[in-house]
Amino acid sequence: MGISTKNKALKVFASLAVATSISVSAALPSALAVTQPEADTPLQKDHLQKLSVKGIQKLPNGVKLDLGTNDAYIRVFAKDLVKVSVVKKGEKDPTSRGIAKTNWKTPKFSLKNKGTDLILSTEELNVSIKTKPFGVKFMDKQGNVINEDYMGNGSTSGYEDGKPYVFKKTQEGENFYGFGEQAGLDLNKRGKSLGMWNTDAYSYTKDTKYVYTTIPFFMGLKDKKAYGIFFDNTHRSYYEMASESDDYYYFYANGGSLTYYFAYGPQISDVLDRYTQLTGKMEVPAEWTLGLHQSKWGYTPEEIVNVAKTYRDKKIPLDTMHFDIDYMNEHRVFTWDENYKKALKDLKAMPGFKAIAINDPGVKVDENYDVYKEGTAKDYWAKNADGTPFVGPVWAGDSVFPDFSKKEVRDWWSKKHSVLLNEGIDGMWNDMNEPAVFVDNDTQHHTMPLDAYFGTEDHKIPHTEYHNQYGHDENEATYNAFKVNKPGTRPFVLTRDMYAGSQRWAALWTGDNASTWEHLQMSLPMNMNIGLSGVAFVGNDIGGFAQRPTPEMYARWIEVGAFLPFSRIHYDSDAKAAVKQGQEPWAFGPEIEKISKKYIEMRYQLLPYLYNEFKEAADTGKPVQQPLVYQFQNDEKTYNISDQYMFGDSMMLAPVVKEGQTQRDIYLPRGTKWINYWTGQEYNGGQTISQNVALGDLPIFVKKNSMIPTRDVQQYTDEKPLTNLILDTYLDQKASYTFYEDDGKTYQYKQGKFNQTNLSVLRQGKNVVFTQQKMAKGYESKLKQYTLKLHTVNKPVKVQAGNQKYTAVQTLAENQKKSRSYFYDNKNDILYVNIPVDEQSSVRIK
Numbered sequence: 001m002g003i004s005t006k007n008k009a010l011k012v013f014a015s016l017a018v019a020t021s022i023s024v025s026a027a028l029p030s031a032l033a034v035t036q037p038e039a040d041t042p043l044q045k046d047h048l049q050k051l052s053v054k055g056i057q058k059l060p061n062g063v064k065l066d067l068g069t070n071d072a073y074i075r076v077f078a079k080d081l082v083k084v085s086v087v088k089k090g091e092k093d094p095t096s097r098g099i100a101k102t103n104w105k106t107p108k109f110s111l112k113n114k115g116t117d118l119i120l121s122t123e124e125l126n127v128s129i130k131t132k133p134f135g136v137k138f139m140d141k142q143g144n145v146i147n148e149d150y151m152g153n154g155s156t157s158g159y160e161d162g163k164p165y166v167f168k169k170t171q172e173g174e175n176f177y178g179f180g181e182q183a184g185l186d187l188n189k190r191g192k193s194l195g196m197w198n199t200d201a202y203s204y205t206k207d208t209k210y211v212y213t214t215i216p217f218f219m220g221l222k223d224k225k226a227y228g229i230f231f232d233n234t235h236r237s238y239y240e241m242a243s244e245s246d247d248y249y250y251f252y253a254n255g256g257s258l259t260y261y262f263a264y265g266p267q268i269s270d271v272l273d274r275y276t277q278l279t280g281k282m283e284v285p286a287e288w289t290l291g292l293h294q295s296k297w298g299y300t301p302e303e304i305v306n307v308a309k310t311y312r313d314k315k316i317p318l319d320t321m322h323f324d325i326d327y328m329n330e331h332r333v334f335t336w337d338e339n340y341k342k343a344l345k346d347l348k349a350m351p352g353f354k355a356i357a358i359n360d361p362g363v364k365v366d367e368n369y370d371v372y373k374e375g376t377a378k379d380y381w382a383k384n385a386d387g388t389p390f391v392g393p394v395w396a397g398d399s400v401f402p403d404f405s406k407k408e409v410r411d412w413w414s415k416k417h418s419v420l421l422n423e424g425i426d427g428m429w430n431d432m433n434e435p436a437v438f439v440d441n442d443t444q445h446h447t448m449p450l451d452a453y454f455g456t457e458d459h460k461i462p463h464t465e466y467h468n469q470y471g472h473d474e475n476e477a478t479y480n481a482f483k484v485n486k487p488g489t490r491p492f493v494l495t496r497d498m499y500a501g502s503q504r505w506a507a508l509w510t511g512d513n514a515s516t517w518e519h520l521q522m523s524l525p526m527n528m529n530i531g532l533s534g535v536a537f538v539g540n541d542i543g544g545f546a547q548r549p550t551p552e553m554y555a556r557w558i559e560v561g562a563f564l565p566f567s568r569i570h571y572d573s574d575a576k577a578a579v580k581q582g583q584e585p586w587a588f589g590p591e592i593e594k595i596s597k598k599y600i601e602m603r604y605q606l607l608p609y610l611y612n613e614f615k616e617a618a619d620t621g622k623p624v625q626q627p628l629v630y631q632f633q634n635d636e637k638t639y640n641i642s643d644q645y646m647f648g649d650s651m652m653l654a655p656v657v658k659e660g661q662t663q664r665d666i667y668l669p670r671g672t673k674w675i676n677y678w679t680g681q682e683y684n685g686g687q688t689i690s691q692n693v694a695l696g697d698l699p700i701f702v703k704k705n706s707m708i709p710t711r712d713v714q715q716y717t718d719e720k721p722l723t724n725l726i727l728d729t730y731l732d733q734k735a736s737y738t739f740y741e742d743d744g745k746t747y748q749y750k751q752g753k754f755n756q757t758n759l760s761v762l763r764q765g766k767n768v769v770f771t772q773q774k775m776a777k778g779y780e781s782k783l784k785q786y787t788l789k790l791h792t793v794n795k796p797v798k799v800q801a802g803n804q805k806y807t808a809v810q811t812l813a814e815n816q817k818k819s820r821s822y823f824y825d826n827k828n829d830i831l832y833v834n835i836p837v838d839e840q841s842s843v844r845i846k
Contacts, residue, residue, distance in 0.1 A: 198471065281504065321355055334416045362432065404473035405455050472499040547572070665688050785836055804820065818834060
């Protein structure tokens with residue numbers, strides 16, 4: 001089916017709603033067409049609260065301070081994690097739903113008086129509490145100041161007309177990262193004025209202040225040591241990161257409590273591990289979700305099937321087709337248009353295809369619609385200030401919105417997904433969950449009115465407090481839909497709206513980007529800072545959602561997109577595009593199709609590596625798409641690099657993100673040697689080089705002493721069992737890798753059904769020795785063989801494991817058919833050695 005007249009009218013209406021936001025966006029001169037909230041609420045520095053300590057009470061996990069009108073709690077959760085709260089007299093220090101871990105085992109700590117100050121000490125931190133005026137200073141055990149409150153305004157922290165605030169001292173050279181999803185072209189946010197209020201900012205620009213997701217967590221890097229601050233406040237919040245003075249930064253919110261968590265590294269990785277322990281680790285995703293996804297708003301049922309078939313016919317790998325809002329019956333959630341239901345069956349009849357369906361929170365007001373009738377009867381909707389259900393227009397027209405703050409509503413929403421999951425949908429895609437509403441005027445800015453509320457009559461949660469948590473709770477309900485309807489299967493939820501901790505429920509895409517070079521450039525620091533905010537599973541609409549890319553732009557974008565944690569091509573309806581241009585890999589002609597196929601195939605080759613990176617992300621909070629500073633914290637030249645990134649531990653990419661660019665400079669961080677992935681040329685770190693970059697060229701460099709597990713190309717992730725693991729190895733002295741494997745689908749790995757093998761290649765004099773050590777063997781793997789692919793080595797005299805000699809063969813094709821064999825590529829100085837996984841002895845290459 002094509003787009004109906006009614007659909008077109010809705011799309012026009014939505015466009016007009018966006019356009020009316022101009023009047024409230026005057027502070028953003030280059031982002032006038034982008035919906036933004038009402039004007040910022042500034043902090044009045046001449047009305048700051050003067051607080052001092054009047055009494056002290058030691059607690060089992062810290063100290064309580066009497067501040068007169070307020071109480072302060074400083075609690076020790078771990079040797080490197082402290083919670084600081086200032087609340088009204090008699091109130092408890094709060095814990096938001098963003099927090100996952102509350103049962104901390106308090107470490108040893110001491111509390112001592114030192115003059116007028118208190119010193120709270122752990123094994124790693126000294127927390128100095130100034131009593132007049134009240135202020136906090138964090139120091140390491142050597143007495144070095146990590147972070148301290150700023151005293152220059154006569155008040156370090158407190159409330160200004162109900163707004164909680166904290167001032168922090170800073171120094172030149174201290175840099176700031178994280179802050180969740182932020183627009184802009186710079187990785188380092190020092191000097192920036194940032195805000196957080198989840199906003200449907202269609203076609204946002206680099207100057208748009210408020211976008212889709214709120215994660216009020218950031219990291220400071222000072223004297224090459226990292227710390228993290230999580231301002232656990234769900235209200236609209238602001239971050240002036242040395243934007244007004246080089247002496248201080250501060251953060252505050254429009255309401256709520258003053259509560260923040262301080263985590264000390266000193267490594268960035270330590271901070272992220274601790275932060276994601278506090279707010280929750282992501283789960284290991286299902287392997288199919290790491291393949292390529294294809295989507296468009298406005299695909300007809302026939303197009304969904306034909307696009308999928310064309311991928312297979314052209315042998316371009318693809319795992320998943322997305323069903324946008326067109327599949328619903330007149331945009332009613334949890335319904336089907338029968339033509340799209342048939343398209344789903346036709347899609348699933350083809351080998352290897354998964355399907356993801358979009359879902360919106362808005363429920364159409366319709367007395368003949370069972371979801372609306374049931375939710376109304378049970379009083380499940382968000383309320384206006386007068387207690388009536390809030391009704392606002394979205395795609396389905398006038399709609400009500402589930403109150404996800406209530407557990408019974410979340411449970412109900414989970415069960416409703418049976419309509420989709422039982423038909424064969426494999427993953428869910430939560431959209432419009434800021435929550436977005438198509439009204440923009442003086443009192444309502446593309447969302448519910450600020451005086452709307454959630455919760456119960458005796459415990460009302462104002463919209464101002466709950467807004468940034470709305471999508472978080474919807475994501476939990478959607479995640480639990482899989483537990484209810486597909487038990488044992490790993491859920492996949494994609495969302496454009498998050499709060500801190502949402503990584504435990506969902507992956508994130510960065511909303512309605514646009515087909516501009518600015519957006520391509522912006523996607524890199526945006527994703528990297530999201531990764532530094534605990535969300536490893538992140539991506540952007542490849543090619544841009546709004547507008548349409550040129551062939552050059554699309555080629556450059558797919559080069560990046562193939563190396564994103566979440567990789568999806570998605571684009572806007574033709575009804576909103578001046579150019580009716582498809583964004584499938586073949587839509588721009590043979591040259592761009594060839595480039596696209598090359599890089600998509602590389603992604604599928606790298607799936608073992610990528611899956612292992614996600615396992616580490618689940619274990620430690622480590623980003624998959626990392627800024628260089630994450631790994632090279634001691635190299636100050638990495639601190640401001642926004643257009644290069646590490647894809648996992650070993651691969652560095654330097655994409656082309658500017659129109660017409662045929663040459664670019666690349667910084668190679670110091671502390672390691674670097675190998676050009678394409679040419680094998682070796683470089684010392686700590687230098688900037690220049691490279692030619694033709695249209696199909698993506699500069700990739702590999703750290704020396706890396707081992708990268710790969711496999712042969714598949715057309716979808718489980719097309720063929722993994723029987724041969726290729727170990728792409730760049731050896732100096734020692735390269736090692738811990739390879740993890742499970743079924744990629746279920747939770748059986750949590751019951752020990754996984755394999756973990758330590759693989760090592762060591763240079764011993766003129767010999768190279770390969771060893772393996774099986775650390776865990778609980779999964780029945782189909783893996784039979786490793787192919788050790790050694791770069792830049794001499795032709796061996798012999799290869800042997802114990803008394804077993806390996807056979808030299810003359811071609812790579814012959815080598816691929818034999819076990820315990822090797823082939824030497826004279827032209828490229830690459831050695832291929834086939835090693836059985838059950839080889840008992842070390843393999844010696846002489």
